[in-house]
Amino acid sequence: MSRRKIVYQGEPGANSHIAVRQMFPDDEAIPSETFPDCFAALAEGRADLAMIPIDNTLAGRVADIHHLMPESNVYIVGEHFLRVNHQLLAIPGATIETLKTVASHPHALGQCRKSIRALGLTPITTADTAGAAREVAEAQDPTRAAIATSLAAEIYGLQALRTEFEDAAHNTTRFVVLSASREDARPEDAPVLTTFIFKVRNVPAALYKALGGFATNGVNMIKLESYVDEGFNVAQFYADIVGHPEDRNVAFALEELGFFTNYLRILGTYKASPLRELWSMNGH
Known part of the structure; x- marks a missing residue:
């Protein structure tokens, strides 16, 4: 079986390189200079997957990725948590x-x-x-x-x-694994996460109404990020929820979301990392 090519941003020895080695020890780690280069490698078939940092417990979100994701035709197929030791x-x-x-x-x-x-x-x-x-x-x-x-x-x-030069012991980076093709987990693969982006309609309380369906259907939304458009109006959002679109409560929540949005794109439905539960149990 041929080794897959996993592209990451940075030079050999970067934290992203370590993340690739941890999650894909039998595959080939391919360094790339920039995040757009990583996305291009996926789109052009020069890499099978990309290991991309998206959040850090100290530094917050990786802004470049949150702006690249909506514009790129890629899908999230997995996640990985890396305890960062600077x-x-x-x-x-x-x-x-x-x-x-x-x-x-x-x-x-x-x-x-x-x-x-x-x-x-x-x-x-x-x-x-x-x-x-x-x-x-x-x-x-x-x-x-x-x-x-x-x-x-x-x-x-x-x-x-x-060693351990970082300011806090909980310094952890969450990575997402990206693919040019959609490879959704199955409902029975639970715990499963679904990531999507949406734009709310220009009506009063649109965001409040759009998110109400997740609360009433008992769907846990664990991440919500906003984007500012050209007119400095917050119109687009990025969200992570726990559950599969085929789960009854998630389906109802997404249906209700549709009433108050004019754009919805699911970026991926993927198995939660086993490290997510361990990370949460440790108080993060």
């Missing part, structure tokens, strides 16, 4: 005292803001964590550090001056 990496011989700057992706810098301030380092934004590690290794400058993974340290020959 490490402060530098070249061998460097010490905390020699450091002046620290480089990483904006989300990683944000997740380590207090730790960076405590060391008096100047943060520098880069495209991704692993790329920052590579640049530190290439520079061979003891004043420069990167926030990246233990895998990046291994790949680029760096030492970890601090």
